Amino acid sequence: MENSVLTVERFSAYFGDHQVLHDIDLSVPKNVVAALMGPSGCGKTTLIRCVNRMHELLPDTKVAGRMFLNEKDIYTMEPIVLRRKIGMVFQKPNPFPTMSIYDNVIAGYKLNGIRRSREEFNNIVEQSLRSAALWDEVKDYLHRKGTFLSGGQQQRLCIARALAMNPEILLLDEPTSALDPKSTSQIEELFVELKNNVTMLLVTHNIGQAARVSDFTAFIYLGELIEYGPTEKMFTVPKDKRTEEYLTGKFG
Amino acid sequence: MEDHVRMRLIKNHIFKGTVVLFAFISLLPLLLILYYITKNGISVINWDFLMNLPRPIGETGGGVFNAIIGTIILIALSCVFSIPFGIAAGIYLAENSVGKLGNLVRLCVIVLQGTPSIVIGIIAYLWVVAPLHTFSALSGGVALSIMMLPVIVKTTEETLKLIPYHLKEASLALGVPYYKTILKVILPSGLSGILTGILLSVARITGETAPLLFTAFGSQFMNWNIFKPIDSLPYRIFYYAMSPYPEWHTFAWGASFILVVLTLAFNLIARGVSIKWKIQF
Numbered sequence A: 001m002e003n004s005v006l007t008v009e010r011f012s013a014y015f016g017d018h019q020v021l022h023d024i025d026l027s028v029p030k031n032v033v034a035a036l037m038g039p040s041g042c043g044k045t046t047l048i049r050c051v052n053r054m055h056e057l058l059p060d061t062k063v064a065g066r067m068f069l070n071e072k073d074i075y076t077m078e079p080i081v082l083r084r085k086i087g088m089v090f091q092k093p094n095p096f097p098t099m100s101i102y103d104n105v106i107a108g109y110k111l112n113g114i115r116r117s118r119e120e121f122n123n124i125v126e127q128s129l130r131s132a133a134l135w136d137e138v139k140d141y142l143h144r145k146g147t148f149l150s151g152g153q154q155q156r157l158c159i160a161r162a163l164a165m166n167p168e169i170l171l172l173d174e175p176t177s178a179l180d181p182k183s184t185s186q187i188e189e190l191f192v193e194l195k196n197n198v199t200m201l202l203v204t205h206n207i208g209q210a211a212r213v214s215d216f217t218a219f220i221y222l223g224e225l226i227e228y229g230p231t232e233k234m235f236t237v238p239k240d241k242r243t244e245e246y247l248t249g250k251f252g
Numbered sequence B: 001m002e003d004h005v006r007m008r009l010i011k012n013h014i015f016k017g018t019v020v021l022f023a024f025i026s027l028l029p030l031l032l033i034l035y036y037i038t039k040n041g042i043s044v045i046n047w048d049f050l051m052n053l054p055r056p057i058g059e060t061g062g063g064v065f066n067a068i069i070g071t072i073i074l075i076a077l078s079c080v081f082s083i084p085f086g087i088a089a090g091i092y093l094a095e096n097s098v099g100k101l102g103n104l105v106r107l108c109v110i111v112l113q114g115t116p117s118i119v120i121g122i123i124a125y126l127w128v129v130a131p132l133h134t135f136s137a138l139s140g141g142v143a144l145s146i147m148m149l150p151v152i153v154k155t156t157e158e159t160l161k162l163i164p165y166h167l168k169e170a171s172l173a174l175g176v177p178y179y180k181t182i183l184k185v186i187l188p189s190g191l192s193g194i195l196t197g198i199l200l201s202v203a204r205i206t207g208e209t210a211p212l213l214f215t216a217f218g219s220q221f222m223n224w225n226i227f228k229p230i231d232s233l234p235y236r237i238f239y240y241a242m243s244p245y246p247e248w249h250t251f252a253w254g255a256s257f258i259l260v261v262l263t264l265a266f267n268l269i270a271r272g273v274s275i276k277w278k279i280q281f
Helices: A044-051 A079-085 A101-105 A107-112 A118-131 A151-163 A181-194 A207-213 A231-236 A241-247 B002-041 B047-051 B065-095 B100-114 B117-132 B137-162 B165-173 B178-189 B191-206 B233-242 B246-276
Strands: A004-015 A018-029 A033-037 A061-069 A086-089 A169-173 A199-204 A216-221 A224-230
Touching: A004 A044, A004 A199, A018 A044, A018 A199, A018 A216, A018 A224, A033 A044, A033 A207, A044 A061, A044 A169, A044 A199, A079 A086, A079 A107, A086 A151, A086 B165, A101 A107, A101 A118, A101 A151, A107 A151, A107 B178, A118 A151, A151 A169, A151 A181, A151 B165, A181 A199, A181 A207, A199 A207, A207 A231, A216 A231, A216 A241, A224 A231, A224 A241, A231 A241, B002 B246, B047 B065, B047 B246, B065 B100, B065 B137, B065 B178, B065 B191, B065 B233, B065 B246, B100 B137, B117 B137, B137 B191, B165 B178, B178 B191, B191 B246, B233 B246
Parallel strands: A033 A199, A033 A216, A086 A169, A169 A199
Antiparallel strands: A004 A018, A004 A061, A216 A224
16 A cells, blocks of 8 residues: 555564464555454464554563554664654553653653653643543643543543654553543543544444554454455455454453 | 361461460560660660760770761761672572573572671671781671672572563563663563662671771771771670779670661661562563
8 A cells, every 4th residue: 555654565474483463464554543453363463562562561472574654664663763653552551650641641752762852842732632532632731641630531641651752653452441431532532533633443342443443444353354446345345254243242 | 086176176286386385485585685675774765875976995985986977887888889799690680590600699599698607707808808918897897788689689690580581572672672671671670679688688787796806997086098997796796795993894785776777767667668669560
């Protein structure tokens, strides 16, 4: 695909002898939300963790194939440089408990020793919190600890923290699975708005969420990419029988 | 049937009563120690006792000023030696829960904790006193730091293990290098636990006498030089208590009182730190 931000070519991943991903081919165009769905244990989380190389934290992992971020090979880049370009939001909200809301947002700068003037930091904090739709709720408490926020607010704080680094891709690893329905719908709306700034890769086991939020959907089953295409098309006329069965709730 | 139930209820009461009684009895020694030390010691405490040096045999009066300063210097020295090693080892163990080196270190820490303090004194003698040809505060600090080490290593490991893994992930996913993640995210999150461990280990070594007998040795004089023998509260208690003079016996009580108050203070501060500074995840 032309102009794709992320290209995955014949990508396989192994945990020890166990092959988790089989020859995945995928390309994600700019400024879209691409959903990865599939039953639990299918390898979708492993796939996005391979995108920012977080899987390397686990012992005994191995990959084959290639991945490109804007035509640059991800596996020849330094992980710490790569991870500043690819933000990640996790299943459980994980703001830094020792830091204030303000410091949480600029944690990527502070912890990496990237210097900015106070004014620039103020701007980054305000813009990131606005993008994460959290500014109005926290603007008077910026110097309180982030852990006093509600779960949904904490998750939006984590999104703001990732956005503050101006990433090219935002990886979302089941970002709403620990949240209540109201926070979930707020965050889903947020993703649709964020498309203008950043490309998102959303892992979800919630079929409805993939349908509501994403432009492209990939269905992964037992480590294989079964089907990938525009969400609308896949949800109305799936090409593969397994996709159809999954969408109609026959398994998963 | 009725009788059966009544019997059981009676047994229940007896059991509960026994537990309470034994719990109280086990408290008694501590209460008695505190009572005796306070009763005999507090009357000795005054400005002269705190601020004067020990006097030679035959002169009346004298105090424990050099012993208090000596104990503080010894604590400071042992903290300087043990805290960096202890925290580093604790980080290593928390980060490598499996693996040969980790298990070996864990085993060593347990063995070290069970090593008699007099043996640790001998080791410090061999390592520091013998090569330098003099008893010294330095050697005392080394001996005490070896005693502190296991507590610091263990509490650091336990504290860091309780910090959720997702915090580390959050930091690494921002492109923060591993060492900065540990130093700036993980360690600060576990600060209260680590500090508590350090304070408890300080409380533990404050009263140690055996490892100081042939390292810090003890001294009649005020000494700020860490390469010279130095006095300490436990040693001063030992010295005063072993003397044949009744006045010195009361001094031993006074010094004991100071030592107990000091140890108690460290314990209470540790408790305060662990509650007040606790980080909510």
